[in-house]
Amino acid sequence: MIRSLKFWLLVCLAAMASSVPAADLTLKVEDKSPPTELASDIRSLLQGKSIRLAEGEKTGYEFWLRSELPLSAAPENPSKSLDAVKQAALIGAVRLGSDLRDYRGDEMAAGLYTIRFGLQPSDGNHLGTAEFSYFAVLIPSKYDAKPEGIADYKAMVKASSKDTSTGHPLILSLRPVADAKGTFPSLTEPAPSHKCVRVRVPGKTGDAKSEVVFDLVFEGKAKE
Numbered sequence: 001m002i003r004s005l006k007f008w009l010l011v012c013l014a015a016m017a018s019s020v021p022a023a024d025l026t027l028k029v030e031d032k033s034p035p036t037e038l039a040s041d042i043r044s045l046l047q048g049k050s051i052r053l054a055e056g057e058k059t060g061y062e063f064w065l066r067s068e069l070p071l072s073a074a075p076e077n078p079s080k081s082l083d084a085v086k087q088a089a090l091i092g093a094v095r096l097g098s099d100l101r102d103y104r105g106d107e108m109a110a111g112l113y114t115i116r117f118g119l120q121p122s123d124g125n126h127l128g129t130a131e132f133s134y135f136a137v138l139i140p141s142k143y144d145a146k147p148e149g150i151a152d153y154k155a156m157v158k159a160s161s162k163d164t165s166t167g168h169p170l171i172l173s174l175r176p177v178a179d180a181k182g183t184f185p186s187l188t189e190p191a192p193s194h195k196c197v198r199v200r201v202p203g204k205t206g207d208a209k210s211e212v213v214f215d216l217v218f219e220g221k222a223k224e
Contacts, residue, residue: 025053025060025218027187027197034064037112038093039145046092051185051197053218059097061218063115063197066092071203074210078180081212082117082134084203088156090147091115091136091201103135103173103222106166113138116156118171131191134174136216173217180213194220 032050034043051063069089075081085091092115100108120133139150143159150156160169175190177198184200196215203210 025055025187025195027185028052028054029185032064034093035095035112035141038114038141041146042090042093042114042141042144045090045147051199053197054097059095060100062095062097063199063216064093065199065201066090067202069201069203069212071205071210071212074205074208075203075212078213079176079178081203081210082174082176082214084205084210085117085212087117087119087153088137088150089117091117093141094138101221102138102170103217103220104166104168104171105221106164106168106170108138108170109163112141113170114141114144115139116144116150117174118153118156118169121153132173132175134176134214136172136174138170138172173220173222175215175217177213177215180211184213188215190215191220196220 030050030052031048033048034046045066046064047067052059053061071084072086073084075084093113094115095112096108096110098110102108116137116139118135118137120135137156137160139159140163143162144150150159157169161167164170175196180200184198186198188196188198190196194217196217198215200211200213203212
């Protein structure tokens, strides 16, 4: 009887432990040059500040955004700014401090990645999987050496999926933001079970300067 009670007590304790949410990540902005492991042509386009999401001293994500993002047109308003970003455009780079999960739930190995803009294809295979069709596509930095070296969706997907067991690119969801007011970067929760870092990136169309604002989802999962 005592042995049975001990067994069920252990089961209950395990269940309680598994239900405890992971500690929230905190945001830190630091003056820090992009990693030297990045190709020099990529590195030269990034800001000298990092956006670090960490649990205590343990880094989850560390982002370096592009200093100026070339746009196809001047955004009509902040909520439309992602529509002005070209498919496969370099957005920045990120270092993962540990193995994490992407928006599909696929494993992302710890390491250094470039980030490119991906627009979900309207081929009928992805309907209903995400509220918005904008994504950050992560590419192992060893496969991405030139800003214009990956110019279209097919090449971007191929580079991102080279080291994955699923054959699917590694993705983080991007969400548009209604206005450009407030503090950047900042942590937001714009939808249930979606935690984001809200960022603002300088943009340029010809000689006209603007900015792109969006939420980058670091915790959340696509619908099945």
